[in-house]
Amino acid sequence: MEVIVCLLALVLSACEAQVFFQPEQVHLAYGAQPSYMVVTWVTLNHTNTPSYVEYGIDSLSWVVKNSGQKEFVDGGNETRSIFIHSVTMTHLKPGERYMYHVGGPLGWSDIFYFRTMPTNTDFSARFALYGDMGNENAVALSSLQELAQSGSIDAILHVGDFAYDMDTDNARYGDIFMNQIQPIAAYVPYMVCPGNHEAAYNFSNYRNRFTMPGGSGDSLFYSFNIGKAHVISFSTEVYYYYSYSKYGWLQIINQYKWLENDLRAANTPEARAQRPWIIVQGHKPMYCSNNDGPTEQCNNLKGNLLRYGIPSLHAFSIEDLFYKYGVDLQFYAHEHSYERLWPVYNMTVCNGTESAYDNPRAPVHVITGSAGNREGQTGFNPEPYPWSATHSDDYGYTLMTVVNATLIDLKQISIDKGGKVIDHMMITKEKSNPGFDCHLHHQRALL
Numbered sequence: 001m002e003v004i005v006c007l008l009a010l011v012l013s014a015c016e017a018q019v020f021f022q023p024e025q026v027h028l029a030y031g032a033q034p035s036y037m038v039v040t041w042v043t044l045n046h047t048n049t050p051s052y053v054e055y056g057i058d059s060l061s062w063v064v065k066n067s068g069q070k071e072f073v074d075g076g077n078e079t080r081s082i083f084i085h086s087v088t089m090t091h092l093k094p095g096e097r098y099m100y101h102v103g104g105p106l107g108w109s110d111i112f113y114f115r116t117m118p119t120n121t122d123f124s125a126r127f128a129l130y131g132d133m134g135n136e137n138a139v140a141l142s143s144l145q146e147l148a149q150s151g152s153i154d155a156i157l158h159v160g161d162f163a164y165d166m167d168t169d170n171a172r173y174g175d176i177f178m179n180q181i182q183p184i185a186a187y188v189p190y191m192v193c194p195g196n197h198e199a200a201y202n203f204s205n206y207r208n209r210f211t212m213p214g215g216s217g218d219s220l221f222y223s224f225n226i227g228k229a230h231v232i233s234f235s236t237e238v239y240y241y242y243s244y245s246k247y248g249w250l251q252i253i254n255q256y257k258w259l260e261n262d263l264r265a266a267n268t269p270e271a272r273a274q275r276p277w278i279i280v281q282g283h284k285p286m287y288c289s290n291n292d293g294p295t296e297q298c299n300n301l302k303g304n305l306l307r308y309g310i311p312s313l314h315a316f317s318i319e320d321l322f323y324k325y326g327v328d329l330q331f332y333a334h335e336h337s338y339e340r341l342w343p344v345y346n347m348t349v350c351n352g353t354e355s356a357y358d359n360p361r362a363p364v365h366v367i368t369g370s371a372g373n374r375e376g377q378t379g380f381n382p383e384p385y386p387w388s389a390t391h392s393d394d395y396g397y398t399l400m401t402v403v404n405a406t407l408i409d410l411k412q413i414s415i416d417k418g419g420k421v422i423d424h425m426m427i428t429k430e431k432s433n434p435g436f437d438c439h440l441h442h443q444r445a446l447l
């Protein structure tokens with residue numbers, strides 16, 4: 001018996017001593033320039049070597065390395081560490097298909113590939129969008145993997161709430177999730193924003209695992225250009241988790257100032273003529289028709305912090321900011337369902353000229369939070385608000401094509417109905433800056 005116990009102890013100690021240098025959780029993001037692509041991955045132990053990417057068009061003939069790797073210590077009771085490697089490929093040729101793998105002397109990933117954006121802005125940019133996916137019941141996953149690997153989309157926008165939750169089991173759920181999306185995210189840029197399920201330890205799993213371009217420097221807010229669109233990603237959660245830091249209110253103000261500067265730059269006549277569409281993603285919606293209780297986002301419109309801004313002061317309102325700078329289209333999630341809204345500002349429907357979405361007089365909001373997750377779908381109020389055009393609690397995701405300077409095409413795909421398009425919308429506009437005039441034509445609603 002004593003011998004068996006000793007043997008068991010030996011095996012266990014050997015297991016503890018095991019080290020893992022194999023790259024995993026490989027994912028791409030757009031970089032600061034169209035000719036950049038950022039690839040980020042994880043090893044479970046420090047490699048004590050530089051982090052390499054070998055890449056090329058016909059062969060893995062080019063190499064770029066980063067000498068640093070970041071230790072990420074999870075906030076759980078194990079204070080478990082993983083090591084984050086991030087390398088930027090530069091001088092990429094436009095419109096080319098590249099192959100690549102990541103790692104170094106101690107181990108290489110599989111070979112993946114991606115396609116760079118064309119140089120000019122005259123191409124249709126294709127996205128898949130969704131929020132609230134999760135490790136368990138990630139219903140939309142296989143369909144999205146096929147889209148990414150078949151070259152049917154250019155990029156993903158994941159509108160917050162990833163693994164339910166990344167910090168669970170001392171951040172092992174984060175590892176599982178990032179490996180689960182590798183068959184998508186190693187092939188197309190996986191552009192993200194934080195949700196409430198990433199809030200643990202001041203969003204540390206989110207801030208460390210993703211490498212978005214510019215902005216806050218830790219992926220909380222940033223922007224990038226693609227085709228005829230300027231895409232902005234921001235954190236709705238700074239309005240809800242400001243108590244996480246003694247500088248909480250400052251986080252709201254910092255983000256707001258950055259958003260205003262970014263929107264101002266995107267609205268110079270030259271910039272807006274080149275990229276007429278401004279598209280935003282954030283996690284928690286301003287408007288929704290779900291029965292999520294009297295104090296949550298959908299049924300507490302007067303208290304909605306994104307609409308109202310800082311309580312009592314009515315300052316730093318995101319709704320007012322996006323209206324002022326002509327943000328055309330806003331994507332949110334959090335509610336586990338799909339909902340398309342009529343153009344809306346300040347609780348007032350402001351439809352366009354020929355039809356609702358022809359030259360809309362206010363931003364269009366879409367809630368797309370139905371990719372999966374273990375919490376199930378969210379029901380709707382029996383009588384939706386006047387700004388609700390349509391809704392569905394089918395599992396699914398959204399496909400968006402920024403077709404050209406005057407047309408955006410949106411489709412909602414239902415996984416429950418075998419990939420069927422259950423909603424189709426087209427937004428058209430004649431002017432690059434829509435110059436919303438909802439406040440002139442309609443009485444201002446009470447806040």
Ligand SMILES: [Fe+2]
Binds near residue numbers: 333
């Ligand atoms: Fe959420």
